[in-house]
Amino acid sequence: MELFPMKACAIESRRRGQQLVGPIDLTLEGQGATVVIGPNGAGKTTFLQLLHGTARLSAGRIDWACSTEEARHHQAFVFQRPVMLRRTVLENLSYPLRLRGVSKAKAEERARDWASRVGLAQLVTRAATVLSGGEQQKLALARALICDPKLLFLDEPCAALDGRAMREIETILQEAKAAGTRLILSTHDLGQARRLADDVLFLLGGRLHEAAPAEAFFNGPETPQARAFLRGDIVE
Numbered sequence: 505m506e507l508f509p510m511k512a513c514a515i516e517s518r519r520r521g522q523q524l525v526g527p528i529d530l531t532l533e534g535q536g537a538t539v540v541i542g543p544n545g546a547g548k549t550t551f552l553q554l555l556h557g558t559a560r561l562s563a564g565r566i567d568w569a570c571s572t573e574e575a576r577h578h579q580a581f582v583f584q585r586p587v588m589l590r591r592t593v594l595e596n597l598s599y600p601l602r603l604r605g606v607s608k609a610k611a612e613e614r615a616r617d618w619a620s621r622v623g624l625a626q627l628v629t630r631a632a633t634v635l636s637g638g639e640q641q642k643l644a645l646a647r648a649l650i651c652d653p654k655l656l657f658l659d660e661p662c663a664a665l666d667g668r669a670m671r672e673i674e675t676i677l678q679e680a681k682a683a684g685t686r687l688i689l690s691t692h693d694l695g696q697a698r699r700l701a702d703d704v705l706f707l708l709g710g711r712l713h714e715a716a717p718a719e720a721f722f723n724g725p726e727t728p729q730a731r732a733f734l735r736g737d738i739v740e
């Protein structure tokens with residue numbers, strides 16, 4: 505079963521007559537990390553949600569190489585603020601596996617394995633809601649990866665985290681990418697964008713203003729707005 509290529513054709517999001525995103529065309533192949541950047545309100549979150557299918561398309565269509573239902577089954581989404589079940593770390597990790605019919609024993613075995621991969625082995629019996637922000641985000645990431653998604657969306661996954669937590673998250677993401685998970689991540693942090701991106705999508709005013717391989721984008725952005733954004737100027 506293959507998800508890619510994914511073709512988004514003239515996708516749009518409108519709310520109460522207001523154009524939030526689009527129309528945007530995009531073809532996504534099956535490897536690497538795409539980083540979505542742009543100023544506040546550019547539409548990054550909405551764009552990721554449209555692709556993932558959690559926001560409704562007002563117009564346009566998204567075609568996967570498989571059925572939309574199969575494509576959704578092989579995707580996961582990590583939010584800026586992790587959403588924790590009011591249960592232990594182990595139960596949070598086991599949950600998506602249990603939903604997919606994996607036995608309790610097998611699910612817990614995989615959960616323990618993932619807990620140690622992300623440095624949470626000592627905390628498996630703790631309530632997830634009392635973990636620190638960085639620990640919660642690592643847990644959210646492990647819970648997203650535990651079902652081996654082919655495509656992982658991350659919306660500002662390190663927004664509230666310090667340097668160490670960010671480095672740990674980025675290491676997990678690099679490992680996931682090396683293991684074949686396709687990443688699409690939005691970030692405000694240009695350093696993170698440079699470290700992780702294979703391709704860059706620069707959004708401005710709900711439109712895809714520039715799309716390029718990371719090296720080309722960072723070394724020679726084509727538009728004055730992208731140049732200004734990379735310089736750290738205010739771009740609206």
Ligand SMILES: Nc1ncnc2c1ncn2[C@@H]1O[C@H](COP(=O)(O)OP(=O)(O)OP(=O)(O)O)[C@@H](O)[C@H]1O
Nearest residue numbers: 519524525542543544545546547548549550551690
């Ligand atoms: N449910 C909604 N109803 C109306 N407007 C919305 C809704 N969701 C988002 N918007 C608007 O759509 C625009 C894009 O928002 P979005 O959150 O996608 O941008 P963003 O690039 O992720 O911003 P940020 O970097 O600040 O998180 C914003 O102007 C926002 O106010």
